[in-house]
Amino acid sequence: MADSWTFAVARDDLGQTTLVDGTIPAVADGEALLRVDRVGLTANNVTYAVLGDSMRYWQFFPPAVQGLGPQWGLPPLWGFAEVVASAVAGVEVGQRIYGYLPPAGHLVVRPDRVDASGFREASPHRAELPSPYNAYRATTGDPAYQRDQEDLLILFRPLFFTSFMLADQVADNDFYGAEALLVSSASSKTAYAAAFELHRRGPRLVGLTSPGNLAFTRSLGCYDEVVSYDDIDALDVVPTAYLDLSGAPSTRAALRRRLGDRLLRDIAVGLTNQTPNADAAEEVFFAPVQMRKRSNDWGRDGLDQRFTEAWQRFTAVVSGWLDVRVGTGPAALQHAWLDVLAGRTPPRVGHVVQL
Known part of the structure; x- marks a missing residue:
């Protein structure tokens, strides 16, 4: 397996970026290793960086894990990853997972509450962070998933x-x-x-x-x-x-x-x-906050059902409003970040990067 990599931005100057090489982390008992495969980059990801301190977004993927100093931050991305190693029952090598990912080649997770729909990330440093960002969906147990709509899920689902x-x-x-x-x-x-x-x-x-x-x-x-x-x-x-x-x-x-x-x-x-x-x-x-209210009102299954119905209505029309621009490799991720940060991305364009 090839070595890994990490893309990071300077926390006090989001236009200053770095790409660093690293090694693929080992998996301990109770952990699984995800290979980051395909991600999107929108103004939403810039928001995570702008609010990185106040809303604790920098805490999801600590730079020290990647050998970087505290002046750097890893802006969270949404997308798909593949399980490439697992020491957790029910999390199988080869599973395709949708969720909150670092701008890096790999992510070690500690899956908890594993079921057919996926798992919750239970690493200690994420325990106090907002729970929606700790849910990882297995494509085989996700009612909103369709293989030919992966890019729409990447760009629009969050x-x-x-x-x-x-x-x-x-x-x-x-x-x-x-x-x-x-x-x-x-x-x-x-x-x-x-x-x-x-x-x-x-x-x-x-x-x-x-x-x-x-x-x-x-x-x-x-x-x-x-x-x-x-x-x-x-x-x-x-x-x-x-x-x-x-x-x-x-x-x-x-x-x-x-x-x-x-x-x-x-x-x-x-x-x-x-x-x-x-x-x-x-x-x-x-x-x-509203999600918690509706989870109480409707139950988690009721919320999922309503979201899926709304998502299906939306995807029936949104492909006509969007031009997906696909890049390949970490350098394309860096380019897309700078493009979105500078406001150069037209509203019809969505950046997806295959890693």
Whole structure:
């Protein structure tokens, strides 16, 4: 078996990157070794790095394990891996697994609660981290999995989980009594997946986007109206809830000037660029919180069923909205990171890297 490798970014300068060679780790009792196979890279992954300290994303894959100093961070990725060694009953060599992966050739996991659907990662350093990121799905036990849709799962599943839970929370709260829902960064995958879920279910749905993305965002058909950030002063002054996925202070300020007390709710939904927005917003949406509520309301199986049904509705249309750009090898991962970080990726493009 060939040696392994790791891609890392400087925690205080995300544009500074390194690729280092390493050795394939050994597997101890109770552990399994995953070979990272195919991953995606979107603005969501940049979000993990931007919030690496405050939301503990850097803790999932400690750089010291890869022989790197604490100034480096490993931005988490979503994708598929293959079990290449296992000392755990029920986790078999050759299994294909979907989940949260490091930008590296291999990952040692400590599987717990192993069943037909996959396992939970129970390594001590991840015990206190948000539980949705510790679930690893076996493709053979995943109702949402289809082999010919792997790239859609890689690029959209973690985003769609956020989108699905965001739309659910909005509906669960009777749309906050709003007549209009405003969604910023409306051309982003997380935004338009949430819009797909919310469209025609309640208030008028208005997407806010940059002038260059107006045509693409309107072509999606999941917003009632799409408005440029330059035209905020033309918005109807009606009771409005704002779902902020852009993190742009100027957009928030313009909306507050335009809508005044008609802005009923101002909710930060992560970031799609490097400007933190949580402090300026009135509240922050974090998908695992709504997931826990719905797990209690519906049971885990009920939540999985609803997610799968929504995912199947979404995948029936989203392939027409997306051009997958596939790279090969660690250098392609580095290139895709810098491309997404710099905002050079058009909204129609999704980066997938075969490793």
